[in-house]
Amino acid sequence: MNKYRVAGYVKLAKLWERKRDDSISLHSDYYKEKYKDDPNMELQSVYIDITGNKETWKRIEMLCLLRDCVEGRIDCIATQTKAYLAANTEDFFFLIHYLFTLPNRIDLITEDKDYNINTIINRENQRESLLSAAQKYISVEPQRYIVWVEKIEAKIRPPKE
Numbered sequence: 001m002n003k004y005r006v007a008g009y010v011k012l013a014k015l016w017e018r019k020r021d022d023s024i025s026l027h028s029d030y031y032k033e034k035y036k037d038d039p040n041m042e043l044q045s046v047y048i049d050i051t052g053n054k055e056t057w058k059r060i061e062m063l064c065l066l067r068d069c070v071e072g073r074i075d076c077i078a079t080q081t082k083a084y085l086a087a088n089t090e091d092f093f094f095l096i097h098y099l100f101t102l103p104n105r106i107d108l109i110t111e112d113k114d115y116n117i118n119t120i121i122n123r124e125n126q127r128e129s130l131l132s133a134a135q136k137y138i139s140v141e142p143q144r145y146i147v148w149v150e151k152i153e154a155k156i157r158p159p160k161e
Contacts, residue, residue: 008043011048
């Protein structure tokens with residue numbers, strides 16, 4: 001079996017900008033240590049946004065992560081909390097739908113204390129349940145999702161010549 005190519009993702013508030021280097025080092029070391037001896041996971045990169053931007057399409061490192069997912073360099077996103085991924089329900093469901101409908105499978109692992117997500121283990125069909133919830137959410141106003149995807153893809157895909 002091939003190892004999952006995992007990416008760590010962290011979104012920190014703008015106030016961490018003053019301690020940017022320490023924050024980046026701390027979180028990078030956390031993921032390196034977490035996956036260094038894991039026989040099933042190989043850490044590819046750690047993406048750390050330190051920003052006041054809550055919108056997914058305005059977070060530079062999130063866009064780099066999404067580009068790497070689209071281009072098949074990442075199989076799994078690991079994050080300490082789902083709040084790092086999205087600041088609100090809409091962005092969370094849009095992101096879930098986007099990732100889970102890519103041609104290459106992307107899994108998700110969080111360490112949330114109250115609601116841990118691990119779509120690799122997929123207890124209780126988490127992956128299918130999350131995708132179904134995202135689809136239901138999007139079905140109410142599908143145009144909002146289309147606009148969101150257009151914003152994301154405009155940032156992650158190089159312009160055509």
